[in-house]
Amino acid sequence: MSNPPRxxxxxxxxxxxxxxxxxxxxxxxxxxPLYSMFCQLTxxxxxxxxxxxxxxQALDRTITIRFDGNVANGIGWAFRPEQRQMKxxxxxxxxxxxxxxxxxxxxxxxxATFNVTPxxxxxxxxxxxxxxxxxxxxxxxxxxxxxxxxxxxxxxxxNYQSRNVDTITLSYTFxxxxxxxxxxxxxxxxxxxxxxx
Numbered sequence: 001m002s003n004p005p006r007x008x009x010x011x012x013x014x015x016x017x018x019x020x021x022x023x024x025x026x027x028x029x030x031x032x033p034l035y036s037m038f039c040q041l042t043x044x045x046x047x048x049x050x051x052x053x054x055x056x057q058a059l060d061r062t063i064t065i066r067f068d069g070n071v072a073n074g075i076g077w078a079f080r081p082e083q084r085q086m087k088x089x090x091x092x093x094x095x096x097x098x099x100x101x102x103x104x105x106x107x108x109x110x111x112a113t114f115n116v117t118p119x120x121x122x123x124x125x126x127x128x129x130x131x132x133x134x135x136x137x138x139x140x141x142x143x144x145x146x147x148x149x150x151x152x153x154x155x156x157x158x159n160y161q162s163r164n165v166d167t168i169t170l171s172y173t174f175x176x177x178x179x180x181x182x183x184x185x186x187x188x189x190x191x192x193x194x195x196x197x
Contacts, residue, residue, distance in 0.1 A: 058092035059154050068171040069098055075176045076104035077138065082145070091154040097145045098131065098172065102138035109137040111177040117169045124156035125168060135177045 065088055067081035082097040102108055112132040116122045127133075131146035138144065150170075157163045 055091040055151065055154055057154075059090040059157070061090045061157060062087045063090060063152055063156075063165065064088075064167045065094075065096075065152075066167060066169040067096055067098075068169060070171070070173040071110075072173055072175040075108060075110050075174055077102055077108070077110060077174055079172070079174050088152060090152045090156060093128070093149060093151050095147050095149050097147050099143065099145050100136065100138060100174070101143040102140055105140045107137060107139050109135050109177045110174040111135045112172045112174050114170065114172050117171070118162075118165060120159070120162045121152075121156065121165055121168045124153040124159075124162060125170065126151050126153055132172060136174075 064085055066085045067083065069079045069081050071077050071079050078099075078101045080099055082099065086094065086096065088094045100110075114130075114132050116125045127148060127150045129147065129149040131148065136144070136146070148170075152168070156165070
């Protein structure tokens with residue numbers, strides 16, 4: 001019985017290590033989008049769920065929804081909700097508008113991240129339409145209003161950890177985006193172009 005030549009075993013070991021390194025790099029790049037998809041599908045970590053339709057019936061239970069708008073450094077936008085809070089019936093479809101203004105002298109694109117607190121309510125906060133589903137591009141000085149259509153899943157009252165929640169905060173932060181051609185979105189020019197954000 002003879003041993004394989006020493007050079008061949010080194011080559012196999014080097015190839016195996018190379019495949020392992022490439023697989024780990026691929027896993028590292030894939031983990032962020034996969035985790036984001038997982039959070040959006042399950043509501044894990046306070047991430048609201050994207051819904052195609054609303055429940056058939058609303059409950060008598062009401063919850064106060066607070067709205068928060070922020071911008072990251074480097075985007076040069078003003079961004080705020082139309083109203084700071086609203087009372088909603090669990091299971092009813094609701095709409096709130098956010099306003100954005102590009103305060104720079106160049107066209108810029110932004111992407112909004114979002115979160116819901118308390119975290120346990122993320123799985124019950126469902127968005128049907130949202131500007132956060134795509135990037136937004138604003139020309140210099142442009143102002144737009146962006147609607148968000150949402151509902152609170154009636155299953156929130158079945159979970160002992162969330163049934164007594166009476167206030168939920170929906171928070172957005174706009175970050176600069178390198179994407180220059182956004183997909184169509186339900187954003188319309190602001191009606192009150194003279195109103196300061």
